[in-house]
Amino acid sequence: MELLNGNEVSKLIKISIKEQVATLKAEGKKTPHLAAILVGSDGASMTYVAAKEKDCKEVGFDSTVIRFDQSISEAELITEIEKINEDRNIDGLIVQLPLPKHINEKKITETIHFKKDVDGFHPMNVGMMFKGLKTFLPATPYGVIKLIEHYNIETSGKNCVIIGRSDIVGKPMSALMLQKNCTVTVCHSKTQNIGNFTKEADIIIAALGIPLFLKADMVKEGAVVIDVGITRVENLNSKSGYSLKGDVDFETVAPKCSYITPVPGGVGPMTRVGLLLNTLEAVKMQG
Ligand code: GUN
Numbered sequence: 001m002e003l004l005n006g007n008e009v010s011k012l013i014k015i016s017i018k019e020q021v022a023t024l025k026a027e028g029k030k031t032p033h034l035a036a037i038l039v040g041s042d043g044a045s046m047t048y049v050a051a052k053e054k055d056c057k058e059v060g061f062d063s064t065v066i067r068f069d070q071s072i073s074e075a076e077l078i079t080e081i082e083k084i085n086e087d088r089n090i091d092g093l094i095v096q097l098p099l100p101k102h103i104n105e106k107k108i109t110e111t112i113h114f115k116k117d118v119d120g121f122h123p124m125n126v127g128m129m130f131k132g133l134k135t136f137l138p139a140t141p142y143g144v145i146k147l148i149e150h151y152n153i154e155t156s157g158k159n160c161v162i163i164g165r166s167d168i169v170g171k172p173m174s175a176l177m178l179q180k181n182c183t184v185t186v187c188h189s190k191t192q193n194i195g196n197f198t199k200e201a202d203i204i205i206a207a208l209g210i211p212l213f214l215k216a217d218m219v220k221e222g223a224v225v226i227d228v229g230i231t232r233v234e235n236l237n238s239k240s241g242y243s244l245k246g247d248v249d250f251e252t253v254a255p256k257c258s259y260i261t262p263v264p265g266g267v268g269p270m271t272r273v274g275l276l277l278n279t280l281e282a283v284k285m286q287g
Pocket of ligand 1: 094095096097098119139168
């Protein structure tokens with residue numbers, strides 16, 4: 001069994017991004033600039049946005065976080081996004097989700113100009129991705145693909161089972177694994193006996209958000225297992241009061257695998273690097 005080490009691979013990619021940023025600067029071109037909108041004070045969202053800011057700094061990007069009170073109206077938020085759409089200094093924009101209930105996330109996603117949509121959530125970018133055209137890929141599926149490519153994992157003709165059908169992970173992941181010539185099955189909350197599918201899989205991508213869901217008896221010998229799940233589970237022995245659990249019961253599943261991602265240190269850091277790659281791409285696309 002070999003670990004798919006997202007910490008290590010993301011570090012290598014960040015070094016390469018940093019070098020490319022230095023080259024852009026040396027050529028008198030634009031420094032990539034990511035803007036993040038954060039509405040309210042949800043703990044996890046604040047942590048994610050702070051991490052994105054830190055990542056930008058590390059690779060030499062400019063970053064701006066624009067914070068709004070929970071009470072901002074949908075119309076006001078749309079006006080702010082439109083201002084950023086017009087701002088030539090900003091290359092990429094993300095609006096951290098979830099948003100307060102009175103704001104329609106779909107509407108917000110569609111307001112961000114698709115050429116600045118480094119989350120890859122805009123319907124234009126989703127459509128281009130499904131057609132296999134060059135566009136911004138959602139950060140997590142993008143990171144997973146980079147991990148698979150780094151370890152030269154064979155995908156052509158392999159059975160890939162994805163558990164979860166979210167717009168952010170499961171659906172785009174299915175399109176990308178199909179492009180890598182896998183035979184793709186997407187299981188979800190209404191699928192009966194998921195184990196019957198996963199037992200036949202060469203590659204399993206678990207993205208359902210149920211801690212320790214995938215057990216050893218659901219996995220065949222030699223499978224590649226990629227765990228996208230990250231759930232905070234209370235752990236009074238830990239300093240933070242919680243620990244992070246993936247969707248895979250790592251201890252029992254790992255011995256059966258050819259490759260497996262740990263949690264943390266697997267897909268998480270690759271997701272963060274996916275956003276950086278998109279932001280760099282945004283600058284290059286705009287010349
Ligand atoms: N909330 C959880 N994941 C994401 C993400 O990838 N992008 C944004 N904008 N919000 C999120």
